[in-house]
Amino acid sequence: MSLRYALLALLRVGPLSGYDLQKQFSQSVGHVWHAPDSQIYPELRKMASEGLIEPEEQTRGRLGTRRVYHVTDAGDRAFLDWMRCPLDYQRVRDPAHLRAAYLETTDAESARRFLRAHIAQWEAELAQWEREIERIDAVENPMLVRRLAVTAEADRERTIAYKRFAYEGLVERAQGEIAWARRGLDLVDRLGR
Amino acid sequence: MSLRYALLALLRVGPLSGYDLQKQFSQSVGHVWHAPDSQIYPELRKMASEGLIEPEEQTRGRLGTRRVYHVTDAGDRAFLDWMRCPLDYQRVRDPAHLRAAYLETTDAESARRFLRAHIAQWEAELAQWEREIERIDAVENPMLVRRLAVTAEADRERTIAYKRFAYEGLVERAQGEIAWARRGLDLVDRLGR
DNA sequence: TTTATCATGTAAGGTGTTACATGATTTA
DNA sequence: TAAATCATGTAACACCTTACATGATAAA
Incomplete structure (x- = not known):
């Protein structure tokens, strides 16, 4: 909804x-x-x-x-x-973590391929979100500019701050996913022997 | 699928x-x-x-x-x-971050309520996942025990390690969400004045 | 004149949620 | 005897994806 x-x-x-x-x-x-x-x-x-x-x-x-x-x-x-009104949170349904939990059922090369793809996926998201933060800071984002134009002076700081805050959360999530998958690659190396 | x-x-x-x-x-x-x-x-x-x-x-x-x-x-x-085979990642669709990006449109109390609910939501998940890790370490989880029973000795370490790895990722994500929402509460306090 | 962009949709099918519906067996 | 648990589904609807379908206008 x-x-x-x-x-x-x-x-x-x-x-x-x-x-x-x-x-x-x-x-x-x-x-x-x-x-x-x-x-x-x-x-x-x-x-x-x-x-x-x-x-x-x-x-x-x-x-x-x-x-x-x-x-x-x-x-x-x-x-x-x-x-x-309160947001309704859906139950977790996470294909990547589901697969991670069963990585011992596949060969080391498939496991690495999966983890590398996970890293690539989140690095792409991370790059977009970081660029978005830069554009927020530079007040370059067209939608933000339009919004600021219809926003009272007093609310501009808040408008920018919350938008940045939202993207910071996404950036941190992406960084977490990347760090996790990197540790996964180390784990595959360690267990592979 | x-x-x-x-x-x-x-x-x-x-x-x-x-x-x-x-x-x-x-x-x-x-x-x-x-x-x-x-x-x-x-x-x-x-x-x-x-x-x-x-x-x-x-x-x-x-x-x-x-x-x-x-x-x-x-x-x-x-x-x-x-x-x-490669996993297909869906595009982001995140109600919480969507709302966070527009938090200036609501009053401070609603913003706080939202962030507190976010923290409560992820703390509940975190607790479950941490308990699950404890049960993995203690080899108490019934499904894991069943799985180990049908797993060759040599694969047991990997089976446990990957399951733990999957849950660690979820734990870290929950911690990230909580830390982010806490910063959000600070932000509301700072901007509220 | 071709390509890119603007512009609006339909159709079919998969995925997921909520509510409804039924009844047997076991345990307290 | 009551409650908990075991056990299996249907129906309606909301949400989302993929593919299909059409045509106008602007720029190269």
Whole structure:
């Protein structure tokens, strides 16, 4: 159910089309939440039918239509309510740790390949998140800039600080995963003999 | 698709019923993978129809039937193939970090409540995982004991070491989440003024 | 004129959750 | 006799993924 709140968070800054949102989801915010276009367009329609957002139809050329969505008062309230209510945490379901627990059932080379892929995966995420933090510090991120433009002076520091805080958490998680997998490689070496 | 491999991993140690598997998923292995009974029973049927496992029907009392599943050679191969092939990592979708990035939109008390709940959530997981490590060290975990019973002497050290390694990773992740949320609380205090 | 980007969707299928539904056996 | 545990499922729905499908506009 968080998809709609991720969408609302973006739209609260200013009206965007499904296409714009999709781009955000594969760029900056995509590092915290991701959804494909096939999920975004229907969800926007549904949110519009529930009165959380309102489409502003724009014609593009002769035939094309572009729907730019605005957050309604109801949508704003829905987002703020979500921010105040407890999050529901799902039970762990972690393929990587599941596999790690059974690494003795495979050969050392497969074990190493798995751990190296795990490192590569998290190093890629880490690089993106670190770059995002740099962009936050430099106030370069376009969405952040737009948000700051509609934010009262007094709230700007908090806006930046919490965004940075969120990414710091992701960076630390990635670093932890990498350190863990590196220790795993050492373990394979030690047990391999 | 990992549910079936989690099931195979458990069944490879020895035949179990849907009920037994469900219990494992809410206990020891449940700390790495979880599934409700409504997902387990149909999946077992499907796996049986694909020849990965075979049911041994046992009558309980006059009417009750209990199906204990054995892993077939095909099932064993499927598991080992999965252990050798690359894992597919899903894109991040993290409600807690999504919310953290927008914490300036809510009041300090809601922010604190969220962070405290995050800490409580991960402390509960941490406690379970730490207990699990203790049980691994003491060779008390029933599934581990069963597994060691069907494991060649030479592989016992590896079996224990990898299981411990998997849980260590989870413990470190939980510690990271807790430390991050604690810093978040400090941040709320600092920005609140 | 071709390619990239803008723009919006449908369809099918897999995965996961919650609630519902039933009944037997064992232990206190 | 009551409660706990054993035991197996169905139904409806939410969420997510992958592939398919179409066409306009802008830039090279």
